[in-house]
Amino acid sequence: MSRARVVIAALALVAAVACGAAAASMRTSGRTEIAMRGNSFRPRRAEILVGDTVVWVNRDIVRHDAVKPGLFDSGELRGGESFAWVAADTGLIEYRCTIHQRMRGELLVRPAK
Amino acid sequence: MIQRLLVATAVVAVAACARPAAEAPAPTISDANIAAIVVTANTIDIQYADLALAKSQHAEVRSFAEMVKKDHQSVNEAAGALVTRLGVTPEMNGVAFDLRDDAETKRLTLRDLEGVAFDSAYAANEITYHTTVLGAIDNALIPSAQNAELKALLVAVRPAVAAHLDHARELAAKVARR
Ligand SMILES: [Cu+2]
Numbered sequence: 034m035s036r037a038r039v040v041i042a043a044l045a046l047v048a049a050v051a052c053g054a055a056a057a058s059m060r061t062s063g064r065t066e067i068a069m070r071g072n073s074f075r076p077r078r079a080e081i082l083v084g085d086t087v088v089w090v091n092r093d094i095v096r097h098d099a100v101k102p103g104l105f106d107s108g109e110l111r112g113g114e115s116f117a118w119v120a121a122d123t124g125l126i127e128y129r130c131t132i133h134q135r136m137r138g139e140l141l142v143r144p145a146k
Numbered sequence: 147m148i149q150r151l152l153v154a155t156a157v158v159a160v161a162a163c164a165r166p167a168a169e170a171p172a173p174t175i176s177d178a179n180i181a182a183i184v185v186t187a188n189t190i191d192i193q194y195a196d197l198a199l200a201k202s203q204h205a206e207v208r209s210f211a212e213m214v215k216k217d218h219q220s221v222n223e224a225a226g227a228l229v230t231r232l233g234v235t236p237e238m239n240g241v242a243f244d245l246r247d248d249a250e251t252k253r254l255t256l257r258d259l260e261g262v263a264f265d266s267a268y269a270a271n272e273i274t275y276h277t278t279v280l281g282a283i284d285n286a287l288i289p290s291a292q293n294a295e296l297k298a299l300l301v302a303v304r305p306a307v308a309a310h311l312d313h314a315r316e317l318a319a320k321v322a323r324r
Contacts, residue, residue: 071305094224094299095217095306111215112224132213133309 064070067138069097069110069130074138083145084110090115097136101128174289178237181229183287184300186189186242188218188225189308190249194271197256204265210317217306221258228299241282262321269318276311283307 053119063085068075070092081087089099091110099116104126107116120142130136175183191214198211229236252271259267283304291297 072309093306094302095220113222132216134213135309135313142191 064088068092068097069099069136071137072097072133074099074130074136077137078139080141080143081120081124082143085142086117087120087140088115088117097130097132097134099101099128099138100131101126106129175221175241175286176237177232177291177293177296178234178297179239179242180287180291180300181225181234182242183239183245183282184225184303185236186245187282188222189210190245191215191218191272191275191279192222193249193253193254194268194275194299197253198264198268201257201264202268203261204321206317206320207265207268209315210269213313215312217310221303221306225299228295232271232293232295233316234293237274241286245256252307265321269314269321272314273311273318276307276314280307280311282303 063082064078065081065085065087067079067087067089069089072093072095075093079087089097089107089110091097091112091114095114096109096111098109099105105116105118105128107118108133110116120140123142123144126140126142128138128140170213195211195215197213198207202208202211255266256264256271283300288297288300288304291300
């Protein structure tokens with residue numbers, strides 16, 4: 034890698050870290066919304082912090098749920114209904130809609146600052 | 147039934163292309179007809195699902211049937227709420243009657259089958275049925291809908307029907323592999 038490339042890469046890294054820090058410090062809500070639309074979770078993968086609230090909102094006509102056994106179970110949500118859950122521990126959570134086999138989502142829960 | 151739907155589709159398509167031609171008839175599918183077709187189409191697939199739940203021991207067939215049933219019930223609820231709000235009274239027409247009558251015949255055929263024969267016939271029928279319904283939504287119902295909310299409902303229903311079709315194809319492959 035040329036020196037210029039290294040410098041650019043380093044600058045990009047600094048910028049990314051700075052933006053990340055700024056974004057983190059500007060977080061006030063601690064709330065992440067996940068839409069159920071077109072038979073998928075959107076976003077399919079979300080990164081959150083311990084203590085954050087995740088809200089699933091069904092934007093489809095058909096019913097969906099969001100289930101991780103032992104952690105959360107939204108029950109069947111009709112179009113327009115929502116379900117909220119607060120993340121208590123760190124880890125990667127793979128959850129799904131029990132009605133639609135291929136409808137899957139992930140939450141990556143990181144330690145709170 | 148498929149023929150009649152194709153004819154209806156063709157009529158709509160021709161009417162759309164040849165608007166200025168004097169003899170072109172207005173599209174014959176009204177919003178009241180669309181409401182009846184939607185409810186009929188949903189009810190038919192719920193009945194197929196009920197049959198599968200009564201007859202099949204195949205876990206995948208059963209979970210497919212449960213999903214399809216739940217989804218079509220949701221759509222019927224949404225459609226019912228919308229037509230009530232709009233003050234539209236669903237009006238049966240040729241397409242809806244044909245869908246209903248053909249489904250009745252198909253159910254009688256399925257009822258006589260057992261085991262793998264039933265499972266594969268059910269899966270094959272779900273492919274055919276959802277293909278037909280998807281074609282009707284795209285080529286006849288959405289283009290004909292006059293009310294914007296009814297059109298929006300049809301557009302919102304489409305992904306569920308498309309998902310059922312994909313899933314039915316997978317199901318058919320799994321049943322055949324057994
Ligand atoms: Cu779902």
